[in-house]
Amino acid sequence: MAAPAEPFLRIEGVSKRFGSFQAVRDVTLDVAKGEIFSLLGGSGCGKTTLLRMLAGFEEPSAGRIFLDGRDMAGVPPWNRPVHMMFQSYALFPHMTVERNVAYGLKHEPMSRSAKAERVREMLELVQLTPFAARKPHQISGGQRQRVALARALARQPKLLLLDEPLAALDKKLREHTQFELMSIQQRTGVTFIVVTHDQEEAMTLSDRIAVMDKGEVRQVGTPNEVYEFPNNRFVAGFIGSINTFEATVIAREGGALRLAVPAFGAEVLARDVPGVSPGQAVTMALRPEKAGISRTRPETVNAFEGTVKDLAYFGKDSLYRITLPSGTLVQAHAVNARRGAEVADWDDAVWLGFEPESVLVLAE
Amino acid sequence: MLARLSRWFDRRGWADILIGAPYLWLLIFFLLPFLIVAAMSLGTKTPTAPPISFGGEYPLLNWDSYARVLGDGLYLRAFLTSLANAGLAMVLCLLIGYPMALGLCRVSNGWRNILLMLVILPFWTSFLLRVYAWMGLMGRNSWFNRLLTDSWNLLVPVDWAVKSVPMMNTNFAVVLVMVYTYLPFMILPLYASLERLDPTLDEAAMDLGSRPFQVFRDVTLPQSVPGIVAGGMLVFIPAAGELVIPTLVGDASSPMIGRLISDEFSAARNWPMASAVAVVLLLIMVVPTMIYSHYQAKAEGSK
Numbered sequence: 001m002a003a004p005a006e007p008f009l010r011i012e013g014v015s016k017r018f019g020s021f022q023a024v025r026d027v028t029l030d031v032a033k034g035e036i037f038s039l040l041g042g043s044g045c046g047k048t049t050l051l052r053m054l055a056g057f058e059e060p061s062a063g064r065i066f067l068d069g070r071d072m073a074g075v076p077p078w079n080r081p082v083h084m085m086f087q088s089y090a091l092f093p094h095m096t097v098e099r100n101v102a103y104g105l106k107h108e109p110m111s112r113s114a115k116a117e118r119v120r121e122m123l124e125l126v127q128l129t130p131f132a133a134r135k136p137h138q139i140s141g142g143q144r145q146r147v148a149l150a151r152a153l154a155r156q157p158k159l160l161l162l163d164e165p166l167a168a169l170d171k172k173l174r175e176h177t178q179f180e181l182m183s184i185q186q187r188t189g190v191t192f193i194v195v196t197h198d199q200e201e202a203m204t205l206s207d208r209i210a211v212m213d214k215g216e217v218r219q220v221g222t223p224n225e226v227y228e229f230p231n232n233r234f235v236a237g238f239i240g241s242i243n244t245f246e247a248t249v250i251a252r253e254g255g256a257l258r259l260a261v262p263a264f265g266a267e268v269l270a271r272d273v274p275g276v277s278p279g280q281a282v283t284m285a286l287r288p289e290k291a292g293i294s295r296t297r298p299e300t301v302n303a304f305e306g307t308v309k310d311l312a313y314f315g316k317d318s319l320y321r322i323t324l325p326s327g328t329l330v331q332a333h334a335v336n337a338r339r340g341a342e343v344a345d346w347d348d349a350v351w352l353g354f355e356p357e358s359v360l361v362l363a364e
Numbered sequence: 365m366l367a368r369l370s371r372w373f374d375r376r377g378w379a380d381i382l383i384g385a386p387y388l389w390l391l392i393f394f395l396l397p398f399l400i401v402a403a404m405s406l407g408t409k410t411p412t413a414p415p416i417s418f419g420g421e422y423p424l425l426n427w428d429s430y431a432r433v434l435g436d437g438l439y440l441r442a443f444l445t446s447l448a449n450a451g452l453a454m455v456l457c458l459l460i461g462y463p464m465a466l467g468l469c470r471v472s473n474g475w476r477n478i479l480l481m482l483v484i485l486p487f488w489t490s491f492l493l494r495v496y497a498w499m500g501l502m503g504r505n506s507w508f509n510r511l512l513t514d515s516w517n518l519l520v521p522v523d524w525a526v527k528s529v530p531m532m533n534t535n536f537a538v539v540l541v542m543v544y545t546y547l548p549f550m551i552l553p554l555y556a557s558l559e560r561l562d563p564t565l566d567e568a569a570m571d572l573g574s575r576p577f578q579v580f581r582d583v584t585l586p587q588s589v590p591g592i593v594a595g596g597m598l599v600f601i602p603a604a605g606e607l608v609i610p611t612l613v614g615d616a617s618s619p620m621i622g623r624l625i626s627d628e629f630s631a632a633r634n635w636p637m638a639s640a641v642a643v644v645l646l647l648i649m650v651v652p653t654m655i656y657s658h659y660q661a662k663a664e665g666s667k
Contacts, residue, residue, distance in 0.1 A: 057571075076570075078570050078571075078572075078573045078575055079573075084567075084571045086564055086567070086568055088564055090564040090565050092568070092583060093565075103572050103582070104572035106573070107572075107573035107574070
């Protein structure tokens with residue numbers, strides 16, 4: 001997906017240094033109005049620093065941030081139409097749920113009844129009306145998270161920043177909350193910027209994802225794009241699991257690339273990508289679920305013999321580790337679609353097959 | 365029997381002893397003496413040794429001392445002076461101590477240790493020495509007093525000129541030295557309660573549109589109330605019963621309550637009177653404390 005024509009939020013060449021540590025390095029991003037945009041990366045990748053610069057808690061060392069056409073440089077946090085949902089939720093422990101949600105409205109030029117109405121609306125939105133009089137320590141973690149969301153949304157921000165919104169919830173609640181967040185975003189139309197280290201969370205929640213590493217944005221795209229078409233090894237490895245092999249481009253023929261891959265002891269046919277030329281050393285990458293295994297030779301150009309070294313049974317699927325004659329290990333994911341029809345057992349001889357379309361060629 | 369005793373020792377004996385010992389201490393050295401004082405307050409002054417009697421030719425329970433405490437203006441004035449001086453000292457300690465405690469929380473770790481050290485350092489010199497030092501400073505002929513006098517005379521019309529600034533033997537001196545002495549007792553509990561606060565809450569309030577002053581008023585201050593109360597009690601209670609400071613730097617014509625208790629005990633040898641004053645002082649201190657802890661417990665209970 002191309003960058004939106006008229007970006008609502010524009011981050012332009014933003015860097016942040018803390019002493020000699022470069023937390024964020026020359027980040028440029030455009031976010032459209034109403035998008036759920038995720039900043040995804042491991043700890044220390046700069047995603048939280050970037051979020052704090054959007055909130056106004058940190059000033060960029062270089063670069064500029066425009067929100068709805070307005071330069072945010074020097075605007076203190078209390079004057080930004082940007083609200084944040086903190087990872088720890090940061091609810092005021094001495095105030096009731098209702099007063100927490102109403103807190104931001106204190107500064108709004110609204111009548112008392114309009115404020116009360118707005119608080120009521122917000123509590124309804126997050127289904128917490130019966131808990132209005134409770135204190136934060138008297139409700140559950142999931143409810144606290146919803147109070148934090150209602151509090152941040154009450155002032156109708158232009159931008160809502162969510163710092164690891166689901167990290168503190170248990171797995172079951174997390175899935176439920178994910179969909180709730182998406183539906184609330186759709187109903188309110190507020191632009192969400194989500195910081196997360198959890199790729200699954202980013203994939204399900206976001207319209208677009210920026211994958212960050214060491215302060216830099218490595219790729220921006222839809223969940224499908226960053227998963228299926230990562231443009232560098234870091235993104236390919238960070239999102240999902242992947243097999244990577246050293247390869248050399250032999251030739252480009254008929255919309256495909258012919259690769260020499262020593263690990264397979266043979267040539268592999270791969271989807272053509274621009275920017276590579278014959279003779280170039282590249283990385284060949286293959287997602288485990290795109291590598292099929294079978295007893296008999298599969299009907300694809302890329303078919304190789306191997307033996308099952310290891311297998312992990314997860315129930316709905318199994319992960320096989322296949323040893324190739326070269327000694328290289330390849331991971332293959334197989335869905336156990338039929339009961340009792342698992343393909344292979346330890347030490348079985350199997351065939352590994354994959355379509356050229358499924359093979360990624362990474363020039364970097 | 366011995367086996368049971370040894371089993372108790374193995375299981376929780378030491379824990380019981382460690383927890384029980386301070387209570388036993390308080391029982392013997394606080395509650396028991398207090399009961400003796402309370403009993404003495406109902407005795408009658410006699411020219412015997414000890415100068416107190418119960419029963420016999422005297423009434424068994426003599427309420428005269430309490431009648432005097434409540435009826436004689438001298439005692440009422442002393443109570444009011446004590447409470448006013450202690451209250452003023454407490455408020456001043458709070459006003460000076462709060463920014464200091466807040467500062468301690470906001471500085472880097474290295475600075476924090478140095479500043480905490482400076483707060484505690486005065487405890488390392490004798491309390492009396494420090495009071496005498498203040499007496500030297502405030503005295504009529506000290507360089508400090510002369511400096512103040514000269515500055516005053518320079519700034520005001522000639523008619524208002526003074527020979528020296530009257531500081532010694534005033535309530536001002538009492539409050540000043542009490543603030544100086546008790547300030548650490550305010551700062552330390554305040555620091556302990558402020559230090560526990562989550563700084564993200566400040567950011568959250570700022571994020572929701574509050575300027576730094578509003579953040580302080582809405583988030584920091586309400587959450588530090590337990591620290592304010594603890595510090596306030598640690599200053600107010602000893603200050604109200606203070607004997608040494610008012611004796612050394614105070615105004616003898618308007619004594620504080622500690623001075624009266626001491627005088628009644630030693631000079632006047634009126635033990636029942638001294639005891640009655642002490643009991644009333646204790647009640648004045650204990651009742652508000654109990655009311656506070658009642659509400660505190662209620663607030664905690666709702667958690």
